[in-house]
Amino acid sequence: VSKIRRLTIVRRSVDARKKPDIKIVYTIDVAVDGNEAKILRQSGCKRAAIAPVSYYKPPKRRDLQTQRPVVVGFGPAGMFAALILAMAGTNPIILERGEDAQSRHEKVEKFFATGELDPRSNVQFGEGGAGTFSDGKLNTGVNNPRIGWVLDQFVKFGAREDILYDAKPHVGTDVLLTVVQNIRQRIISLGGEVRFNTQVTGLCTENGKLTGLKTESGDTLTSRNVIGFIQGYDKTLRDHYIVIGARLDNLGTMTMTIDGKKFSGNAQYVRGGRIMHHGTILFDSNMSVL
Numbered sequence: 340v341s342k343i344r345r346l347t348i349v350r351r352s353v354d355a356r357k358k359p360d361i362k363i364v365y366t367i368d369v370a371v372d373g374n375e376a377k378i379l380r381q382s383g384c385k386r387a388a389i390a391p392v393s394y395y396k397p398p399k400r401r402d403l404q405t406q407r408p409v410v411v412g413f414g415p416a417g418m419f420a421a422l423i424l425a426m427a428g429t430n431p432i433i434l435e436r437g438e439d440a441q442s443r444h445e446k447v448e449k450f451f452a453t454g455e456l457d458p459r460s461n462v463q464f465g466e467g468g469a470g471t472f473s474d475g476k477l478n479t480g481v482n483n484p485r486i487g488w489v490l491d492q493f494v495k496f497g498a499r500e501d502i503l504y505d506a507k508p509h510v511g512t513d514v515l516l517t518v519v520q521n522i523r524q525r526i527i528s529l530g531g532e533v534r535f536n537t538q539v540t541g542l543c544t545e546n547g548k549l550t551g552l553k554t555e556s557g558d559t560l561t562s563r564n565v566i567g568f569i570q571g572y573d574k575t576l577r578d579h580y581i582v583i584g585a586r587l588d589n590l591g592t593m594t595m596t597i598d599g600k601k602f603s604g605n606a607q608y609v610r611g612g613r614i615m616h617h618g619t620i621l622f623d624s625n626m627s628v629l
Contacts, residue, residue, distance in 0.1 A: 342378060345370040349390075352506035366504075395488040400428040400529075407432050408564035409552060411539050414468020418522055419489060425529035432560065433531065434552070436538035437465025439523075440516050447472060459536065466535070467519035477508040496521035 350366040368390055371378050375389050410421045413435035424431040436459060437443060443465035446457045462472040477490070490503050493510060497518040502508035510518065523533055541553035543561075551561040 342371045342373055343369060344372055348504040350506060351501075351504050393484040395483075395485040397423045397488070398427040400426060406562045406564060409434060409560055409562045411552070411565065412468070413437075413466050413523075413533065413535075415470060416468075418467070418519065418526075419492070421526050421531055421533075422492065422522060425526045425531040428530070430530035430532070431526070432562075433526070433533045434537045434539055434554065434560075435464075435466060435533065435535050437461075437463075438535050440466040440471065440520050443467075443471075444516055459538075466523065466533075467515060471515055471519060472512055477502060477510065492522070493518060496525070 345368075347368040347370070348365060349368045350364075352364050354362040354364050369387075379387055379389060408424055408429050408431045410417045410424070410431050410433045413421070413433050417433065417435075421431045421433045438446070438460040443460045446460040447462055450456055450461060463469050465471070477493075487503075490508065493502060494500055498510045498514055502510060527533065538555040539552050540555050542549060542565075543551040543553060543559060549565060551559050552565060553559050
């Protein structure tokens, strides 16, 4: 026992395979003084193993003399991309079609009470993304060292520490509303800028290369570094450090264009408790014939 320096809960889960004999199972990280392999052999515990050490470290902050990157969407992916970019000193600009979390919360409460929907600020769009109003469950099928860092940020900005080790971590909408606002304030303090009520409607290109974005208001932002999010992406875009994303509308229609020509659109219609949806996105297309 004298060689143990620290005990840390890594994972907590429920084993309910043999009811009613239900067990709570803990995985513990034990930090020790001395030779870990030797101590492990002496322990005689067959369930113990030397823990792999893998933890994501964001890039160090430096003065980058480049165009400010633009992040489209302030959901979880966009929010953490913006946070890392801000930490790296790039002063990102974030464009979000919805409202800030507090204003959005008020619109959502009004919708639940009256059925009156604001198509721009609802459970789907706005600061924090759709997950902000889905009880704040944190699930992923990806094994990536960034996951631990992301969970640490949630705790740093207001979430409970048990999300660091629970098998099915759960923040809660009431807490998540505060967490996402705290993350936004941190991004701003590092030089980032968040523009709410700003919907991206098109991409600007020159000689086949991305040069900026067009917004619904008619403004154009110049940047060759644009980050958006879809489930899959084009490898050639990835190699240029650009991932272009499109977002789904929950009611009505949405169109994205390149130089005024439509390349993606989707629509969703709700009637009698049923939802009908269609959408398209084109890759490697001949824009001259569209």
